[in-house]
Amino acid sequence: MPLPLYLLAMAVFAMGTSEFMLAGLLPDIASDLDVTVGTAGVLTSAFAIGMIIGAPLMAVLARNWPGRSSLLGFVLVFLAAHTAGAATSSFPVLFATRVVAALANAGFLAVALTTAATLVPADKKGRALAVLLSGTTVATIAGVPGGSVLGALLGWRATFWAVAAICLPAAIGILTGIPARPVKAEEADGPSLRAELAQLKKPRLILVMVLGALVNAATFASFTFLAPVVTDTAGLGELWISVALVLFGVGSFAGVTVAGRLSDRRPGLVLAVGGPLLLIGWPALAVLADQPIALFALVFVQGTLSFALGSTLITRVLYEAAGAPTMAGSYATAALNIGAAAGPLIAATTLSTAVGNLGPLWTSGLLVAVALLIAFPLRTVVAAGRSTEVLQ
Structure with a gap:
């Protein structure tokens, strides 16, 4: 894989850290800004909504901009948003900075996905996407748990400052490693x-x-909402949240790596095996969440399966949108973040029910069940390789 692809992944690492880090910071943010944990969870949806709106909007605006300038500009706006977020004591302002950061992230990812696809042969999109998304999975392994520990020791604002700092080397990498082009060739x-x-x-x-x-x-x-499951349901200390996040991150890295090898030619295999296992895993996690060993094992497994299926489906988006070379990345980004916005909003409504902290886990199982019910009668379409071949 070409070096510029890894430089883009470094920037995705910074942005992925920000996108996922709230999972370990919600209780601290809620306490500091005097809101409920459910309300604080809306920050995740705010980020995702910004990504949904921003993906196509920023892709259209940046369509005729020089690629390197677009990527660099988005990273710098992302940095500024986190600086403002770290300094505020107002929840509405923090909410607004998450939306701005999401718009920048969406623009960056939309351009980066399109750029990544042009850096490799046409039949290697899945592997290129795996490298790019490795920035996100490494963020869940190192960045997010590190942010959770930093937040536990120094407060949630320190994590925001750290993300802003990570943006600086990412910006330098883009400036020095991505070729400057007057207009994107495609x-x-x-x-x-x-x-x-x-x-x-x-x-x-x-x-x-x-x-x-x-x-x-x-x-x-x-x-x-993994943090309350670890601390309340399993009865563990706050630092164990980081352990759970690391395991989820390691699993996600494994899932993306495996999917990167299979999603170009054998997407049907990933979906046929991973889908039913993912469906079983979420209810199993809800039932066994009070057993720490089972909890951590299933967090790893669910991270693996979730990212294997998710990255495979997003690779399918890039193949099916081959006729939209500058917008395909925004379609993939929008699909990812429609889910990222809807999931926490739906899950938050279950926190005040009888199932409490386990509500989000049951919600996840239901959402996967709906996906499989839709996919099953159309499985040959979903599993079509390179847009036209049907895999046996």
């Missing part, structure tokens, strides 16, 4: 914006976007 002779937007009328593209959104909704529904 835009010079490529389809018009109208033609690219028309790709959204394709039923196959809509199908894989919906499935990707559902799987990601299940992932974020539980991941966002």
